[in-house]
């Protein structure tokens with residue numbers, strides 16, 4: 001019993017001491033070499049400023065955490081969050097530089113708790129030439145041509161199928177998640193919604209929860225549950241991969257991501273990890289953006305009215321056909337403004353973590369080799385110097401913006417989101433069918449929070465009513 005109590009205590013003590021020794025060593029080495037790291041404060045030993053960050057992000061307005069530090073130290077500053085001293089960038093140019101120098105000066109860096117959940121062969125963890133090859137293979141299954149020729153018809157059909165069952169009070173976030181999961185499964189495995197896919201989704205939700213809990217394997221029930229669910233997901237996907245290999249040997253070839261992976265040199269373990277990471281990356285992000293677009297529109301009736309006009313116009317032109325085609329998608333300029341503005345304001349991926357591979361000079365400072373770096377997309381998107389009235393939902397701003405270089409919701413450089421076009425198309429198709437088929441009102445007050453992820457507290461309950469067909 002005593003040893004059980006003593007071990008965590010001695011672990012904490014030795015962690016504390018080693019952190020102090022490491023920091024002292026780094027500070028003196030930096031001082032000796034006359035290097036100036038970005039200014040800032042690192043808060044308390046071990047926990048740093050983590051609690052300040054978490055409590056800010058649990059509110060509707062987390063910006064003061066960044067604003068006060070930017071005002072005090074500038075747009076690139078040092079803090080200490082989630083157990084590590086971290087250089088925080090709220091500067092658009094610096095963020096671009098960090099992202100574009102992936103693999104040269106910086107490399108992506110995830111804690112082992114996340115690596116265990118996505119799998120060691122995930123795209124998120126790959127590096128070097130293997131990463132470049134698999135990133136471009138993923139892109140080749142989510143680019144405009146493949147969406148136009150192949151995926152759009154499924155996106156349109158699956159969105160309509162889901163919306164057809166809506167009546168009365170729904171939790172929009174849950175419905176959107178169901179839609180995006182089904183879309184991704186179709187895209188990567190050619191599987192249509194069924195009991196198997198719904199069961200897989202439930203397991204997936206447990207895996208996703210594991211990303212956002214405090215990952216102490218033996219103490220966190222959520223994390224343990226996530227690891228077990230990950231095992232079941234892996235087993236289920238392995239079975240699908242095996243069956244498809246057999247079909248393929250018989251000459252049956254499907255046009256999906258799995259077929260493309262069979263054509264590469266990957267073995268089954270690598271394929272399954274890649275599939276898991278694709279489902280992780282596309283599921284929560286797109287569904288949360290769908291939900292928040294509807295929330296922002298509901299709160300901004302003039303934008304909703306203009307969007308309605310755009311979609312009713314498309315509907316009228318199409319006559320009896322309800323299926324959206326590529327040309328319809330391309331004639332939604334205001335919808336693209338709404339999508340951009342939702343991505344800018346909601347920042348589903350608020351920023352990306354990297355690690356410096358060597359000492360890197362940025363502005364008048366040096367980011368020391370080995371330092372953790374957080375390129376905050378959110379801080380740039382909500383920075384008043386980058387966007388006028390940056391914290392207001394104003395889709396019309398996109399009719400005037402000619403240089404969108406401060407806007408990076410999908411990241412940048414070699415790790416730029418390969419699903420960016422797919423997400424845009426899914427969002428536009430979803431908005432089209434929602435707006436032309438339904439009217440809605442919020443069922444209760446709900447508010448946005450940003451920790452552990454960006455979401456609305458109550459999963460955005462709304463009451464929907466089917467509209468008469470647009471004449």
Ligand code: HEM
Pocket residue numbers: 108123124125135138142277278281282283285286289348349352353409410411412414415416417418419420422423
């Ligand atoms: C609104 C929806 C989405 C947003 C905001 C988003 C955002 C991002 C961002 C910021 C990154 C860069 C991460 C980094 O640099 O470390 C990323 C990477 C990634 N995204 Fe998305 N994403 C979305 C939808 C999707 C979809 C639908 C897919 C499915 C194909 C997808 C697949 C991926 C993958 C596989 C990566 C990892 C790329 C790599 O490390 O090379 N995403 N996403």
